[in-house]
Amino acid sequence: MPLISFTDKGLYCAQGNFYIDPWQPVDKAVITHAHSDHARPGSQAYLCHHHTLPLLQLRLGQGHYQAVEWNEKVYFNEVTVSLHPAGHIIGSSQIRVEYKGEVWVVSGDYKTEADGFSGDFEPISCNTFISESTFGLPIYNWKPQQEIYHDIQNWIRTNEVANKTSVLIGYSLGKAQRLLKAVEEVTGSIYVHGAIWNVHETLTQAGWKLPAVQRITPDMPKETFKSSVVIAPPSADGSPWMRRFSPHSTGICSGWMQVRGNQRRRNADAGFALSDHADWNGLLKAVKATGAEKVFITHGFQSAFSRYLNEIGIDAHEVKTEFGTEDEESQLTN
Amino acid sequence: MRSSRESTLKACIPLSNYRIIKLSHYHIMYSFAQLIYKLSNSTKTNEKLQALVEYFLHGDEKDKVWVIALFSGRRPRRTVSGTQLTVWCTELVNLPIWLFQECYHTVGDLSETIALLIPEKSSYASNSSPTGGGREGASREGAHPLHYYVEKFQQLEKAAEEEKKAFILQSWQELNSRERFVFNKLLSGTFRVGVSQKLMVNALAKTVKLDPNVIAHRISGHWDPATTTFTALLSEQSIQTDHSKPYPFYLAYALEGTLHDLGEPADWQAEWKWDGIRGQVIKRNDQLFVWSRGEDLITEKFPEYAILQNRLQNGTVIDGEILPYKDGLVLNFNVLQTRIGRKNITKKNLQEAPVGLFAYDLLELNGEDIRHLALTERRAELEKLVTSLQLPWLQLSPVVAFRSWDELTSQRGQSRNINSEGLMLKRKSSAYLVGRRRGDWWKWKIDPLTIDAVMVYAQKGAGRRSNLYTDYTFAVKDGDKLVPFTKAYSGLTDKEFAQVDAFVKRNSLEKFGPVRTVKPELVFEIAFEGIAASNRHKSGVALRFPRISRWRTDKPPDEINTLEDLKKMLELYGK
Structure with a gap:
């Protein structure tokens, strides 16, 4: 049983019995950031960064929220969870999940260039990295x-x-x-x-x-x-x-x-071309910096990006999620 | 140029603009790239016009001539292939070809893909900004004017591959992203911008203060941008020295409103609208020239017409339609298509695709421009001329007799039977004008043929449809099989394209390179102008101008038309 599995409701950690950015209501949801395709209503309890908290309250109304600092450890059964800056928007966090020495990191959405308020993206070494790929083609290279x-x-x-x-x-x-x-x-x-x-x-x-x-x-x-x-x-x-x-x-x-x-x-x-997502080089750098043995690629150009990662010797797999419908990820409505 | 003409032209440019000419970035590729950016980004005609005028006022003298050439379809010849560019680019940026292809299918444009893949050099990246900034200037290293690059392409045309490659790689690296894009566009010979020739002519007219019709004529025909100067091109001299120069074609808009809005039927001449190649036949200086409407010199492609060199008087210009024609009958356009793309016309081609010329109008007689005369007068001269020549393949475009608009309406119903597209209506008193105009000439086409079909394949589009599935293949039913028979790219609104795109993304079955096979569920009505037998297509038919006429959300896929229906249409209209 992998530490995090991909279920109908979202990314699920069975050992800790919580979901990360679930797209259906669950008991315990750990939220990367306040965009509506990652923070959906209806769950019993939410865990997020304290910068995200007021935004979640604005968007989801009253509920059961727990807010933490970056790097603060939270325990679910014997699973250690901590949040780390993702640089995407205010409060946006990567979720680090550790159980018996094995580490998984869920990137959420991220950008590698510091924007002055979202916190500087922090590369975290892990065994398995789950990364977005909104702009996962080499034509996407942002200017400073x-x-x-x-x-x-x-x-x-x-x-x-x-x-x-x-x-x-x-x-x-x-x-x-x-x-x-x-x-x-x-x-x-x-x-x-x-x-x-x-x-x-x-x-x-x-x-x-x-x-x-x-x-x-x-x-x-x-x-x-x-x-x-x-x-x-x-x-x-x-x-x-x-x-x-x-x-x-x-x-x-x-x-x-x-x-x-x-x-x-x-x-x-x-x-x-001002983006809150990492460009091609940003994605590559982030993936490499984790040193992960295995990488899962979610929403974006997941097929091209994971194929390329495999060609440069990184074991990468595509995953289907329901992310990528809000903010600039969805280019049609936005 | 030593004539007084030059000084006249220069005098037309307000003096206050001269100081701006000194700004050196007007003399490098940068200003041309900016022009293209403005033109392709603006949706407002007036803004485009203004951008062109600015360019013609301040641009590099030699570059301006190239801009006129490019915007009037005089592209430099393609000297390298898309594959070569792809390979060189992937080598330079060290990416696998398949990834390049993925990028290409997302961007929808080879030139732009390359422009985006090559990293920007240092801080000059900033002049690919939408506003252009203003901090870049003449001192920029490696910046050359437009004509330098175009002329270099020409010099390298016969050079060894390595030499071409070296030049291209160097240029890619010395240019910024936006410049690289236009450079690639020039290189691959697919230079299209959202600017009509008419708009450019108007901008020139505004710049040099001359009548647009005069400009249109002066820049027509055969001239070499490498050796022509801006002043010489726009001067009267250009017409005196170039015997081959065609007149700008007069084109019609589709009829707006009803026939009764046109007034008295007696004031109008009706002719069949033919579906061939509109052309101009010119005899001057003992030489014969045949021009297509796209202003290509196509004399060599129609050896049938060679006899006119002896039979026409010098100073004669006929406007007409080049049509596939045999034994007194106009054939399906498809017949002509078999020989137009060919470099060398064989005897077999000539036999299999015989052509005629249907004369519409007479523009020059005895060396005199008679375009200002009334249509009836020009027609009378044309009739005299054509009748006297007695060539079986040279016909007068028949006038359709009618006394009332109702009668004409019923005549129009016959169009498809004689391989005509409908009717042309020309006011009898009309002069032969320049370009597309409303008022005196109208085209009144017959309704297209239609068929209901289901979408089976989808591919991402290009240009403003990049990264959207907008190019579709459609199929009809044959028993319980589906037979693809046509592609269509246009006819849906942006909103509908977005909906279909979302459908394709959710319902794709297989991926073959850029093509997705799609669950056969969405039904569309496909409109087309003609149908012909084809052994190149599985369905056995080829359609002319297919496009989507509407999305049949009311129709389930099992109610679409059948291959049998298509074959019936072929039987009825395909000959």
């Missing part, structure tokens, strides 16, 4: 985020000159907070969509220092947004809600923007 921020800032300035509002499209949890960082250097007037506002409020109340933003409300006159910067979630893109910003230019911020076709399909004026 400072360069992308610089591009975004230039774009905003260009729009200002043309008297256009800059509307940045990014996922409300994760991407939006990074964008605020990039944007606050060039403007003081930042307006956000309600979905981003909710996350913003939750984080601010939890003690995070984020740039001041204003929530967009229906009563705001059109002139309010003139030449300002707006941050909105993907669901708003192309909706009537956007009309109030006219004339505006839309910039989509997602790893998928790496490929021209995606950018053109989304009809974006600009695309910024």
